[in-house]
Amino acid sequence: MSNLPSTDSPQIQLMYEWNRGFETKDLGLIAKALHKDYRHISYPRSLGLPEQNKEEWLEFLGRDFDHWVDHKASYISYRLNAPHCI
Secondary structure: OOOOOOOOOHHHHHHHHHHHHHHHOOHHHHHHHOOOOOEEOOOOHHHOOOOEEHHHHHHHHHHHHOOOOOOOOOOOOOOOOOOOOO
């Protein structure tokens, strides 16, 4: 994301930092973007997961980051050369 256009908008800068925090798995960058009274509510509520405050959610996210792996996508193209049925 280093090639993103520069902007003076604080809201856009905040989103860039938020995204960079997830790309680099930097909880500090993510925490800077969250309000001090942040609450995380998981949906659907029927899952029974408790509501989390900022610190609880960041701790959960940090544990979750351990399971994230970088995948490289591959693409295989093919051309369908099936004979046409009459």
